[in-house]
Amino acid sequence: MALDTERKELLLGTLRKLGKEDFESFKFFTDLPQSVLNTDIPVDIAYELIRKHGENVLEETVKILKKIGNNNLAEILHNGMLKIKVADLAVHEDEDDDQIGRLKRDLQENLLSLYSFVPEGNTKRWEQQQSLADVYTELNVTYGADVSPDKRHEVLQMETCALTKKSIRPCDIFESADGKRRPIRTMLTVGFAGIGKTFLVRKFAMDWASGNTNQDVDFIFPFTFRELNMEKGKSFTLAKLIRLYVSESRRMSEETLNNIFDSLQKSGNRDYKTSRIKILFVLDGLDECNFKMDLKNEMKMDIDVKQAYPLEVLLAHLIKRNLLPCARLWITTRPATVRYIPSNLIDSRTEVRGFSDSQRLEYFRKRFPNDERVIQHIRKSRTIFIMCHMPIFCWISSTILQDHLDKGKVGDLPTTLTEMYTWIVFYHLEVWKERLKTEYSRYVKALAKLAFHHTMNKRQIFYEKDLEDSGFDYGQDAKHCGLFTEVFKEVRPLRRIQQGKMFQFVHLTIQEYLAALYVMMMCSHHKKNVLADSRWSLKGFLMPAKQKLITQVQLSALQKASESEGNLDLFLRFLFGLSLACNQELLGELLKAPQDCGQSKSDTVELIKKSIKQNTPEKNINLFYCLSELKDDSMLEQIEQELHSRNLSWRNMPNEMWSALAFFLLTSDEPMDWFDLKKYSASAYGLEMLLSVVKAFEKSVLTDCHLDKRSCHLLASVLSSSSNLRFLDLSHNDLLDEGVEILSKGLASRNCILQVLKLTKCKITKQGCTELAKAIKLNPSNLQELVLSENDLSDEGVTSLSKGLASQDCTLKVLDLSSCNITKRGCVSLAEAYKLNPFHLQEIWLWCNPIGEEGESILTEFSLRFPLRATFDPFRQDGF
Known part of the structure; x- marks a missing residue:
């Protein structure tokens, strides 16, 4: 040689x-x-x-x-x-680079064949697919998802979701939000069901495979949990799993993959940016995973990449960075599943937010270019407009609205969710009536039974056996049931060799509607309460047997929904909505109830109002939506009248009226840029009753409201949870250092997105500054303005606060320390902090402080060298 x-x-x-x-x-x-x-x-x-x-x-x-x-x-x-x-x-590296290049091109061709074409909606068969480039609609994807546990139903979360964040392109999803390009190993992308997470993954992979974006990536290996579920209990090497699900290329053999992974594992490199071979693994749909992964035991282990492990162990090692720590990982999931991943395993978060207000209106303008009445109707119904946040619901709504227009029923357009979904069933039954004749009730009942049992078990992916257990023969019945082909779809796997078929409803809300329909069908046709639970009767939850069956069903539904942590909120809305005569008449024989099984609207409304009296305002939000499904706005009209008359007596106002006020503020069509507690009740109790409103608004002003220690606990819970709050003014409340310490725990949470905090005249001293500094260190990336004026901080407090300001990641831009009893020593501490982190702080307000000329000159010197504006009192006398 x-x-x-x-x-x-x-x-x-x-x-x-x-x-x-x-x-x-x-x-x-x-x-x-x-x-x-x-x-x-x-x-x-x-x-x-x-x-x-x-x-x-x-x-x-x-x-x-x-x-x-x-x-x-x-x-x-x-x-x-x-x-x-x-x-x-050099010779060996050239040989390796040539091999990696060949394998990359081979994988790109493979993924292009899988991702280039998709079925549009659920109306096309697989052989009639559309180009992904034609079907894909630009989505709102934002940095910094709210990932704290939220027990509300996803639809309820969407109804209080802000869409003000700047959207990012799919190809830029691994860039840092602040432009600092922090090392990102694991990215978590969250989004509600049907919001577009899987389409986002497909778009990212197709753009890479087409050679358009992210060409620094050598390999992308995408997996979906809905398919991985089929391998539960089996063992794999990483290479074998990839060969089974991703690559069918002969070039990318198990031996080749093993050699690549082994060299990367043995290199000891844990940085994606410096890795010789850059790999991205995608785990799509963690919420659909039905096997357990131990992610809490984070003990570092030496892993042999050529060894086979049980699937759940293999994936856990990948997530915990024991396996290929230099490879990048992208996980997508619904918000409810985020809590199962330890936060320290996630480097960055993004959120898929569906359509913005303008995008959904644009969608309907394209669909109905010559009829502005449709746009007006969509905007008028808040619940329907919120649901159009999701592209799939825009498609559902437009189908029903088009049918109404074709039949000249513009004045009879659906105004509630239950009406909308009832029209979906009615529309497709009408289309297929001639073919189905008297058989349609059997098909609908089978689908509804499937939906009910799996809604109760929190499942969204089904298999052929699940259909058979519900009385639906997929091989025969699917050919005749038009409703099945429209609301139910087969989920096409990414790999070409498939064991069995997978199915799901086109959206979770359709599954929940059919589940409610099944309960009502069993009540009306079989006089059976399928929600009954024997343990409840022992606890005294059920009413006497003489009570009407429909009342017992509704009480059972209320109890189950209250225990479901929000999972059955929309199911409950549909159940009450289906008790309306107009919906029952539309469904005809499906819900034709015997005389002794019916219940008047007034009785149902009264039942819900009794429940409202027993709950907190936040828990009552969904019950008010239930009243909306029944088209009863009596409580809202009452609170609105009293607001206009200003005759409300806050101290004596009953719980249900507080709930009505909270719901009115959350769903009002009148634009409200900010929430001012003093307009309603300047008290700690008022804050407690209207906490859900504070949580939903981006800007809340709670000045001079006599807030106390408990108030700080409530606000800390808001800051550390999924909320929209970005501006909070707590000035002129005697919070004291103890209250600020409690509040700081919320500020320190990684979920806190607060940008402006005003604490003027809150009796804060050195100890409060120490707690604020700790919070800034733990969560430095959001707070941009901090106002601490008219507090006796002294130099010691400023010194403590400066330790947080010195953090390299601190993004604070404006700091107001006016009238805080600061002298020259405090200016020295601020200057030292600024030396360590001179990139963000732009303004310091020091009016009415005895800093003297020396203190002023210290900060003025920095103003000349860096973009810092130190503002002093122009009327200050020497020595003051």
Whole structure:
């Protein structure tokens, strides 16, 4: 080989350069046989050295040269060795790069074939697919998802969701929000069901496979949990799992993948940016995973990448960074599942937020270009407009609205969610009536039964056996049931070899509607309460047997919904909505109830109002939506009248009216830029009753409201939870250091997105500053303005606060310390903090502080060197 020849020539050339005496000395230290040492021919000595030392012959020659004192020749030989090694490495790297390039192109072709075409909506068969580029609609994707546990139903969360964050392009999803390009190993993307998470993954992968974006990535290996569920209980190597689900290329064999992964694992590199081979693993739909992964035990382990592990263990090691820590990982999930992943395993978060207000209106303008009445109707119904946040619901709504327009029923457009979904069922039954004739009730009941049982079990992915257990024969019935083909769809796997078929409803809300329909059908046709639970009767939850069956069903539903942590909120709305005569008439025989099974609207409304009296305002929000489904706005009209008349007596106002006020403020069509508690009740109790409103608004002003320690606990819970709050003014409340300490726990939460905090005249001292500094250190990336004016902070408090300001990640831009009793020493502390972090702080307000000319000059000096504006009282007298 050429490199072997180069080594021989280098060795022989070195020996020939030795003088006679050095050559004899050199032979003495070689420890060669005497018969060899008698020769004076360099070639013979070189040959024997190679036989003895093999590949290490040059290294040994350097050692001998140093022993005989010929350091000059030793250095020449050493430099020659380095040149050979560099050339050797270059050849191997070129060979590796060529191989990686070939494998990359092969994988890109593979993914293009999987991702380029998708079915549009659920109206096309797989052989009638559309180009993803044509079907994909731009989504709102934002940095910094709210990932704290939220027990509300996803639809309820959407109804209080702000859409003010700047959207990012799919290809930029791994960039840092603040532009600092922090190392991102694991990205978590959250979003509600049907909001577009999987489409986002497909778009990202297709753009890469097309060679358009993110070409620094060598390999993308996407997995979906809905498919991985089929391998539960099996063991795999990582390479075998990839071969099974992602790559069907012969080039990318298990042996090739094992060699690549083994070299990366043994390198010890934990940084994606510096990794020689850049790999992205995608785990789509963690919320659909039905096997357990131990992510809490974070003990570091030495993993053999060539060894097979049970699937749940293999994936857990990948997430916990024991397996290929230099590879990048992208996990998508619904918000409810986020709590199962320890926060320290996530480096960055993004959120898919569906359509913005303008995008959803644009959607309907394109669909109905010559009829502004549809736009007006969509905007008028808040619940329907919020649901159009999701692209799939825009498609559902437009289908129903188009049918009304075609039949000239514009004045009879659906105004509630229950009406909308009832029209979906009615519309498709009408279309297929001739073919189904009297058989349609069996099909609907089978689908509704499937929806009910799996809604109760929190499942959204089904298999053929699940259909059979519900009385639906997929092979035969699917050919005749038009409703099935419209509201239910087969989920196409990414891999081409599939064990069994997978299904899901086109959206979770359709599953929940059909589940409610099943309960009502069983009540009306079979006089059975399928929600009944024997343990409740023992606890006294159920009413006497003489009570109407429908009342017992509704009470059971209320109880189950209250225990479901929000999972059954929309199911409950549909159940009450289906008790309305207009919806029952539309469904005809499906819900034709016997005389003794019906219940008047007034009785149902009264039942809900009794429940409202027993709950807190936040828990009552969904019950008011239930009243909306019944088209009863009596409580809202009452609270609105009293607001206009200003005759409300806050101290004596009953709980249900507080709930009505909270719901009115949350759903009002009148634009409210900010919430001012003093307009309603300047008290700690008022805050407690209207906490859900504070949580929903981006800006809340709670000044001079006599807030106390409990108020701080409530606000801390808001800051550390899923909320929209970005501006909070607590000025002129005697919070004291104790209250600020409690509040700081919320500020320190990674979920806190507050940008402006005003604490003017809150009786804060040094201890309060210490707690604020701790919070800024723990969560430095959001707070931009902090107002602490008219508090006796003194120099000690400013010194404590400066420790938080010095944090490299602190993003605070404006700091107001007016009238805080600060002297020159405090200015020195601020200056030292600014030296450590000079990139963000832009304004410091120091009006009415005895800082003197020396203190002013200290900060003025920094103003000249950095973009810092220190503002002093122009009317300050010397010494004050």
